[in-house]
Amino acid sequence: MAHLGSGRRRLLAVPIGLALTASLGVLPAMTASAATLDGVAATASDYTGPKLSYVVNLERTGPGTAKQVTKAIEAVGGTVVHAYEQIGVIVAHSQNPDFAKQIRAAKGVTSAGATRTAPLSPVQTTEEGSTQVLTADEAAKAAAEAAPGQEPLEPNQWDLRKIKADEAHAINLGSSKVTVGVIDTGVDDTHPDLAPNFSKEQSANCVGGVADQTDGAWRPYADGSDHGTHVAGTIAAARNGVGISGVAPGVKVAGIKVSEPGTSLFFTEAVVCGFVFAAEHNIQVTNNSYYVDPWYFNCKDDDDQKALVEAIGRATKYAERKGTLNVASAGNSNWDLAGESIVDTTSPDDATPVTRTIDPRKCLDLPTQLPGVVSVSATGDQGLRSYYSSYGLGVIDVAGPGGDKWQVPDTPDKNGRVLSTLPGGGYGYKQGTSMAGPHVAGVAALIKSKHPNFTPAQVQAALKAEADEMACPDKVYDATGALVDATATCKSYGTQTGYYGAGLINALRAVKW
Template identity: 30%
Template sequence: MPNVNRRTFLTVSGATLGGIATGTSVTAAVRTDRFLVETKGKGGLRGLDVVHEMPGVDFAVVRGSKNELRRHKRVKDFAPDVEIELDDPDVNARAPTVEETSVEDEDLYPLQWDKQDLDVATAHETTKGEDTRVAIIDTGVAAGHPDLEVNEDVSRNFTGDDLGSANAAGGYHGTHVGGIVAAQDNGKGVIGTASETDLVDCRVFSPNSLASFGDILAAIVYSAGIDADVANLSLGAYPVSRKGNGQFYGKTLNSVMTHANKEGTLLCIAAGNDSADLQHDGNVISLPNEGAQACSVAATGPIGFNWGEERLDAPPESPAFYTNYGTNAITLAAPGGDADLETTNPNYYFDLVLSTIAEPVFEDGTYTGADYSYGWAAGTSMAAPNVAGAAALVKSANPNYTANQVESALKRAADVPEDYDKAYYGSGYLNILDAL
């Protein structure tokens, strides 16, 4: 590990983790009413309450009992679905929104160190992502945000909570991710990497940040079915044992992800925020970023951006303190934000990633809308959509590329920064201009 100045790389025990979440601290709960089912080839699951059929793969999500599944002739194998509760990282909870700062009425591009370092402005001279589609599998991308344009016709809610799609019902996270990909080039607010892509919301989180592995799998299959060129998954489960049910979850995920890739959908997935060496972590796996065909993204970030000082303590391409890593587990590294946990400088949050925010509003437990603003957050959750946006640009410039060819272009263009460990970068640090 190279010397990266004042930052301390933290090691977080994952012994109690095991769900699907958009943050770093989760608790998992096995559902007793829903199951992931592997079917025996063609033929329906007549007599079972099917939640998600997932056409194109031999898997489904169903409600029912174990006895029903054991007796059914078309069921080959099954395991309980998993539901989790999310706790956001502390550094994100402390970060302000723009309304709490002095830049409320200003153009916010000068605060987007990530877009500046990637030179998105120059990339946009070639393409802004026209004629591409990016699906965001997350807490919901709010179509009401003035800096976003979401395709509401094909957006879907996979949770079954009856709160609809293209909204922030599941929390702010998906809107922040969506803005990193596709915030509009409209002269105000922030700019997305692929501002002209067709942005689709696939909401898999309900209020209180509850999510289901089965809903996520169904959203991946759906994204491929609507010809999304990229699907972004800023979520993850770590550690999951490779044994028992974990083996079944891995098999299901690999089948779904291979199907999506074959259909032309590149899966950009957050590598996780556990400071874990995924290459040497024993008989466990990080899902879905270690699944088949995943473009697994680690996070980088500066220390000292816009602190009122002339130089940075660490450059934008340096590994973030929280990012997971591993030579064969990471595909690319990209800007995700960093933080000096010991600094007293009030401008610490400028090292996080600025994007669109939609804070959900509830009245008597009913979702009624959202408050729209801009705010800072850090995580591999922010790094993955920077790669997803870049992939949309490459696809826009090369319409005949397959998902593998798009990923290959991004990997060939990337380099590991001098004096840094390859384990944090895979093929290297995202380079959009060379990829184009």
């Protein structure tokens, strides 16, 4: 699922000086007496603990529903950043170490929790399967082999041919009335392959939990990731005689930036903002190639994590009700998301991780395991599940080309990763479920282009119906490139498998559907 580079980001564990309790940092004591909801109200300045961000989920939704809870938030030393009354979620900040516990007791609140475990400090991140930049020699070799009607670099796009997107384009390039929102690290709208299809009016920076549509706010940070731009190119790079082609080169693409500056961390308040923004700006499909930090899995028996699940679940459901289909990557940890247990050694990733064993049927990977979200696994050129891709019977809906360095295609570059756009006008290769997701989002956009009145549920049903059914393989590649037995890990039920869901998406069948 993303992140980054290889599809799902893996971050270096960087201690930042706070010892952890079960889910919150051990914070400095308050300077004034503890606030209560009944006594004299405290103010935010009465507390000297590190400032954390919270989501507060309300019992009711609609105009005016946040008024009472806003007063309660202020009474226990919090400040409201933004109230999403349409889904009953308030984003708040507080330096009160007991803020979450106290606000949970307030009338009208169903749950509340910190969106992080410690004040954010910029950290150096690493990207699994980091970008391989396309060289001038590689580009020239591809262009020399391009057939009439192909984009210059299209000979290297094995992934388009794998899902018959090149054949689909002869029938339908996609409609400019359909927009795919890339909820990610930002999109470079100045790239010559993206500029023709980019929608500024439907783009924003949601970091912090409030949408900022200032011109260029949606672009990657100057020292930031190329991930969102790569994802955008796979979806909607134009057929304009430049570079590559996207899966749906006639649709619009928008950038919704949700990653923190100096990091590749995606916190709940930004993700909630992203889904609500997409819902209210006529975005028909969102692509989500990430997991929501700081927890790889969010367990409902933890008060903080429970609140994050509820807030993001409300946001995705709201988007669906407004006509948006949400597509998400399943992750790059080679985990069975339908299994009985997973040992997570990566969480929380905004401080020092602790090892914990979780049940993925009860502790959710967000947003890919939320109801209604299309969960995508990754395949390589040979059609086998990519060695890194997570999987799970009943979890994975469909599969898409994510790349696999061990599955080498017969292309000019012989590179099994996925070629797409990079900030600054360049091109490069990445592999991961982050790359599989945008292929599915692109095909969903083609379906929506042909059937503009389809609901998100109908688009999802069409994605599954047009997919090429794939049986469990006998063997798959492992991380070392060795072929290993797959019969013990790939489970099936009817035509569904844990590796591929309903199968590998088919763009040609989608435009004929």
